[in-house]
Amino acid sequence: MKMSYLNTRLLFLVFIAGLAITSCKKDSSSTVTLAGGTWTAGTPTFTTMVGTKTLTQYFTDVMGLTATEALQYTTLVNLGLMQAFTGTIQFKSDNTYTSNLGGVADSGTWSLSTDGKKLTIDSSTDVPETLDVTVLTSNKLTVSTTGNTYEDLNSDGTDETIAVHVEIPFTR
Numbered sequence: 001m002k003m004s005y006l007n008t009r010l011l012f013l014v015f016i017a018g019l020a021i022t023s024c025k026k027d028s029s030s031t032v033t034l035a036g037g038t039w040t041a042g043t044p045t046f047t048t049m050v051g052t053k054t055l056t057q058y059f060t061d062v063m064g065l066t067a068t069e070a071l072q073y074t075t076l077v078n079l080g081l082m083q084a085f086t087g088t089i090q091f092k093s094d095n096t097y098t099s100n101l102g103g104v105a106d107s108g109t110w111s112l113s114t115d116g117k118k119l120t121i122d123s124s125t126d127v128p129e130t131l132d133v134t135v136l137t138s139n140k141l142t143v144s145t146t147g148n149t150y151e152d153l154n155s156d157g158t159d160e161t162i163a164v165h166v167e168i169p170f171t172r
Contacts, residue, residue, distance in 0.1 A: 033138050034112065035093040041101060042169040044085045048077065049163045050153065062154055085168060097121070119143055134167065141170040 050058035055077060059070035084102035091097050091110060098107045108123040116136055122128040135142035144167040150159040 033136060034091040034110075034141065037090070037172045039089045039091065039141060039170040039172050041085045041087055041089075042171060044082065044166050044168045046078075046081060046164055046166040048074075048081075049165075050160050058153075058160075081164070081166075085166075089170065135169070139172045141172075143168055143170075 048055040050062075053061060056070045056074045059065045059073055060067055063070075065073065087099065087101035087103070089097055089099035089101065095109050095111060096107065097110050099105070106123050106125060108121060108125075110122070111120045112118070112133070113120075117133050119131045119133050120128060121131070129145070131143040131145045133141070133143055144165065146163055146165040148164075149162050151162060152159050153162075154160070
């Protein structure tokens with residue numbers, strides 16, 4: 001396998017995961033506890049699965065990389081994903097938001113379910129997305145979501161399912 005082929009596939013994976021994650025980061029809700037002030041993204045946790053395998057397992061089992069190479073490429077992908085989580089978001093009392101996450105400015109509207117467990121964001125540039133709220137206090141918000149994409153990573157003619165689950169903490 002040529003390294004340029006693997007690099008191209010990794011860049012595509014990072015790009016797709018970044019798209020899934022970027023839409024996750026545009027969080028807002030309709031409660032007073034979210035509105036007002038600037039929320040800053042903390043260090044996210046995420047899991048990338050290719051089918052039923054972790055990304056590292058996929059690199060070793062399917063792509064034939066050594067354990068060291070697989071770890072290096074997984075780290076590269078993870079660093080690319082982490083960059084998408086830097087920045088801030090402001091939730092406004094009129095249920096609008098502005099954000100700059102991963103270097104991408106965005107705005108739109110937000111709402112929080114009556115039970116406070118679902119945050120729906122409607123970006124002015126993307127489709128609406130509903131996120132799970134796992135923590136919501138006056139100074140801490142943690143949301144999570146899973147985004148899926150399909151790509152033939154190993155050129156076998158069959159698309160692999162790539163799922164990125166992310167949990168993003170914010171503090172005010």
